[in-house]
Amino acid sequence: MLKNNIMCFCYSILWITSAMLYAEPSANNGDTQLSDTSIDKISHTNGSLIHDENVKIGLSGKVEIQEGQFEKGFFLGPDNGGELTAPIWNHRMFAQLGLEAFVGNNFHIIIAPQVYLWSNTYPENMEGDHLGIVFSQWSYVSIADGEGIFSFGDVQKPYLQLAAGVMPFKYDHDAYNLGEYLFRSSPYPNHIETSFDNPFATLAGFRVSSTLFENLHQDLLLTTETDVMPLYDWSLSYLVGYKIPSLVDLGAGINLHHWFPVDGRLTTPEGAQSGGNQYLNANGDTSYYSFKGIELMGRLSFDIKGILPRNISNMMGAEDAKIFGEAAILGVQNYPAYKYENGVLVVDTANNYYGDISKRIPLMAGLNFPTFKFLDVVSIQVEWWKWPYLNSYFSPLNQGEYPVPKMVTTGVTSSDLINGYVKWSVYAKKQVVQGFSIIGQIADDHAFHESYYPQYTSVVETFIKHGDWGWNLKLQYSF
Numbered sequence: 336m337l338k339n340n341i342m343c344f345c346y347s348i349l350w351i352t353s354a355m356l357y358a359e360p361s362a363n364n365g366d367t368q369l370s371d372t373s374i375d376k377i378s379h380t381n382g383s384l385i386h387d388e389n390v391k392i393g394l395s396g397k398v399e400i401q402e403g404q405f406e407k408g409f410f411l412g413p414d415n416g417g418e419l420t421a422p423i424w425n426h427r428m429f430a431q432l433g434l435e436a437f438v439g440n441n442f443h444i445i446i447a448p449q450v451y452l453w454s455n456t457y458p459e460n461m462e463g464d465h466l467g468i469v470f471s472q473w474s475y476v477s478i479a480d481g482e483g484i485f486s487f488g489d490v491q492k493p494y495l496q497l498a499a500g501v502m503p504f505k506y507d508h509d510a511y512n513l514g515e516y517l518f519r520s521s522p523y524p525n526h527i528e529t530s531f532d533n534p535f536a537t538l539a540g541f542r543v544s545s546t547l548f549e550n551l552h553q554d555l556l557l558t559t560e561t562d563v564m565p566l567y568d569w570s571l572s573y574l575v576g577y578k579i580p581s582l583v584d585l586g587a588g589i590n591l592h593h594w595f596p597v598d599g600r601l602t603t604p605e606g607a608q609s610g611g612n613q614y615l616n617a618n619g620d621t622s623y624y625s626f627k628g629i630e631l632m633g634r635l636s637f638d639i640k641g642i643l644p645r646n647i648s649n650m651m652g653a654e655d656a657k658i659f660g661e662a663a664i665l666g667v668q669n670y671p672a673y674k675y676e677n678g679v680l681v682v683d684t685a686n687n688y689y690g691d692i693s694k695r696i697p698l699m700a701g702l703n704f705p706t707f708k709f710l711d712v713v714s715i716q717v718e719w720w721k722w723p724y725l726n727s728y729f730s731p732l733n734q735g736e737y738p739v740p741k742m743v744t745t746g747v748t749s750s751d752l753i754n755g756y757v758k759w760s761v762y763a764k765k766q767v768v769q770g771f772s773i774i775g776q777i778a779d780d781h782a783f784h785e786s787y788y789p790q791y792t793s794v795v796e797t798f799i800k801h802g803d804w805g806w807n808l809k810l811q812y813s814f
Contacts, residue, residue, distance in 0.1 A: 391437040396814060399429040403531065403807035408797040409746065410458050410784055411725070416793060417746040418800075419458055423784075425807065426472075428452040431479050440490050442483070445500075449479035456784040479503065479537075492549070498542040505535035506554070506574050506586060509636045509659040511714040512760040512780055514699045517572065517590050521563065522628030522666030524688070524740040525695050526728040527720070528796075529781040531807040532762075532774050540569070550578045563728050565601035565626055565736070568593040574632075582641035590630040602626050604737055612737040614672035619680050624670065624689070626738045634661040654712040655705040665695045688740050694721045711764045711772075718758040723749065726781060726796040747799055754801035774809040 403425040410416045410423075433447035452474040482500030486493035507514050511534055518536035520527045540558035547553075556572045571594055576586030596602035603625035607613055616622045636659035640648035643656075671690035674683040682690070689695075701716035724740030725747070743749060760778035767773060782805065784793040798804060 389439055393435045393437075394433070395435070396432040397429070397811060398431075398813075399427075399809055399811045401425070401427040401429070401531070401807060401809040403805060405456065405782075405784075405797050405805040406803075407800075408803040408805065409795065409799050410456075410793050410797070411744055411747075411795040412793050416458075416744075421458075423456050423458060424454075425456055425785075425805075426454045433480065441486050443486065444483050445480050447478070447480040449477050451475055451477060453785055455786045457786050492546065494546055496542070496544040498544070499540070501537060501539045502542060503535050504538050504542075504556070506576065506588065507534075507634050507636075507659075507661055508584065509657055509701060509703070509714070510534050510661060510699070511701075511712070511716070511762040512776065512778060513701070513716045513718045513758060514634075514661040516661065516663035516665065516697055516699075517574070517588050517630055517632040518558075520630065520663065520665050520697075521626065521728055522592055522630055522695065523624055523626060523670075523738040524724065524727065524730065525665050525720075525722045526563075526726060527665075527697060527781045528728075528783060529778075531776055531782070532809055550580070552576045552578075565593070565596070565598065567597045568602055568626070569595035569597070571595070582638055584636040584638075586632075586634050588632040590632075592630050593625075593627040596627065601736075607737050607739070612739055614670070614683070614686060615674060615680070617671065617673060617680075619673065619675070622670070624738045628666040628668065631664040631667060632661065633663075635659065650707050651705055652708045652711060654703050654714075655707070657703040658701070659703075660698070660700040662696065662698050664692065665697065667692070688724070694723060696721070709765075711766055712762070714760075714762045716760045716762075719756055720758065721756055723752055725752070725799070727794045729794065741795060751800045755799050755803070757801070758798075770813050772811045772813075774811060775807065777804065777806045779804045 405419060405423040405425065407422075408419050410419060429449060429451055431447060431449040433445065435446075436444040438444070452472060454472050478501045480501065480503055482498050482502045484496055484498045487495040504518060505515065506517065512529055512531075515534050515536065516527065518538060519529070538556065538558040539561055540556060542558075543555045545553050552575070554572075554574045556574075557569060558572065559567050559569050561567070570590055570592050572588060572590040574586060574588035576584065578584045593602055603623055604612055605623050612624050614622055614624065636657055639656040639658065640651055648656075666689065669690055669692055670688075672683040672687045673680050674686075675681075697718060697720040699716060699718045701714060704713040704715060706713055722740075724742065725744070727741040729736040730739045730741040743752065758779050758781065760776065760780050762774075762776045762778075764772060764774045779798045779802075781796050782798065783796055786792045
């Protein structure tokens, strides 16, 4: 198995090298910045296909080969699973081609499909007829970015933007792995997800953005999720950020998560009995938990270079010597559960999932270690999150998906979860030549297994216990 992985890695290196040799570089190296909070993976419109008075069309793309390994962790499937008895190799490849059209000075269209190739991270030692799954490779095509953007004002620095479509969205520039909680989480149950070198969320919907006085930026979003149950609910979000250039960047946001359900029976299911999704409130009435909730976020970044002597700060890279942090409340409303004991209504400690708001507050802090331009960035992040249950986006009960935590299971104890409250990540990136970068990371974060078949899918994060960890390495070429 290891031999096959090494051979595949070598072939992938040759593939990327070929792409670098045969890709024709463009003469124009300009960037098209959509807004402070919209990641445009194809915004580097280095070559124009059409030039006239009203229309410009640009082409861009990237290829990536990613290898890594879950060194220690868990696979917890619906029917079986447990602690990994051996490391699991992760193999992924991406290819993306983007087309941008600028119509006049105000309208901008982005179409960027992406092909994703991966191998299952299902443990070979698990019981069941799954050998064909382990040794198979899967692929799919998705929309990495597809939106129309109308800008008002200066095309380079618009004071107002209206956007609609599928949009990669990032609000915390300094969050290279952990953080970005507002759109990579859920409140009930608490759930946080991370993905190597993709520290943002892909949202579908509408965005209104404005920049006032050059430093004050605001975003209002009406978006729908497409990858987390229940499907297709709409959320309304507002974010504001203020920058003092080269010194301070701060922001805050609110997300009315699943506030506008498409099907209320999925958003607030009533099928589970007491001890599941059903509970008694403080009045002794029967109530039901819901995926719907309010999330809050605050962030702060301080650039130490802004207070250093210029001759020292000039020796550092743009991302060096930054201290930053982010905090969130994943569900502001408490829902204490009660039960009758000897005819008296008392707190149901066994099923009181959402009675303590302090358990729903993740805290992240980070530092970009100075490398004096040797590397583009080395980001060290830590997180404290006092969630006493497994990190899962739903709990499958009675053949349904319910907004209650997934409880401890085989090989995991409550003490393991307590010891696993702390997460950490070390991320590094170096652009070797124009367009070609090497990116690496070691972390105990919120990574999940990938699997094609639902019966062999783990709905719980990989790294649970203290001491679980994994690594990733990526070679990337973009033009």
